[in-house]
């Protein structure tokens with residue numbers, strides 16, 4: 104038809120959005136992998152044991168008011184790893200913030216609440232077994248955990264006390280553990296901010312044409328259910344959930360005169376309307392963030408159809424990225440089963456019949472199969488987010 108490519112609304116909010124998205128990709132420099140502090144704690148514990156000649160060791164962190172084992176080493180069997188330290192001592196170190204060090208763990212007293220691997224190790228030793236427990240601090244100096252080492256050995260393998268000169272070294276490892284925990288907590292906060300930003304921007308885009316926050320909540324959970332039902336790995340399921348809300352972000356670039364037109368759109372207006380896919384992809388393009396790259400693919404391809412009759416590219420079948428096929432179904436299914444100003448909502452069962460009818464032509468049959476198989480889960484999402492509760496950031500997106 105030769106229509107000129109529509110440009111994002113001059114003076115519209117898309118420029119602001121581009122700025123925010125720029126900031127968003129910075130957030131993601133903190134990779135989700137860095138949220139998991141335990142491997143780092145385990146590495147530091149190994150290094151500390153190596154440096155001090157300790158035979159066994161463990162770390163505990165205060166989490167939600169309770170002491171939890173974070174990393175343990177040299178225990179007798181995997182089943183015995185769940186608890187390591189003598190809990191009275193661990194609690195005492197958390198309470199006082201003082202280092203506890205003894206040349207003979209037996210001197211800590213009879214009836215010490217020490218777990219089996221530790222007591223067995225001590226019982227099997229031919230002589231005194233040394234022990235040291237040092238506090239782990241957060242960046243403000245509060246005690247957030249304990250590093251404990253058992254049974255220092257000399258070069259010849261004989262049991263020796265943890266020398267006073269080693270206390271500083273052990274404390275330095277505990278300090279590095281504290282820094283690792285602080286980094287992980289910061290990463291977690293950044294990640295939460297990132298997801299909240301994605302969600303709020305998505306809601307902003309949808310609000311322009313009276314879609315609701317509840318639509319975003321439902322379609323994003325539907326997308327996660329489909330990805331899970333397809334057997335995708337956990338990180339991809341998360342990606343489907345968190346990238347899908349951005350599917351219509353390109354609507355920010357569609358002028359009000361088209362987006363909010365009450366009557367039928369003419370051919371030119373339809374062309375502009377359809378360009379929300381390419382504009383969304385354009386807004387999200389150029390990032391090396393996995394989340395934004397997935398969002399870009401989804402924005403571009405969520406209106407493609409399996410038989411090639413979709414837009415904007417007219418690609419078919421597996422030419423359509425999996426995320427595009429997943430979100431295409433999740434978004435359309437929620438649109439079918441939700442009221443719009445121009446139509447009432449169809450019941451969920453009718454929605455299922457419609458997508459089954461259009462399976463293979465419009466929708467990916469494998470995705471539809473998941474929807475049918477896990478229909479109860481879709482019903483549960485629908486009833487949980489039946490109405491827009493006015494909160495643009497749902498509880499399930501608030502990561503701890």
Ligand SMILES: [Fe+2]
Pocket residue numbers: 350351379405406
């Ligand atoms: Fe769309």
Ligand SMILES: [Fe+2]
Pocket residue numbers: 314318322350351434
């Ligand atoms: Fe949508």
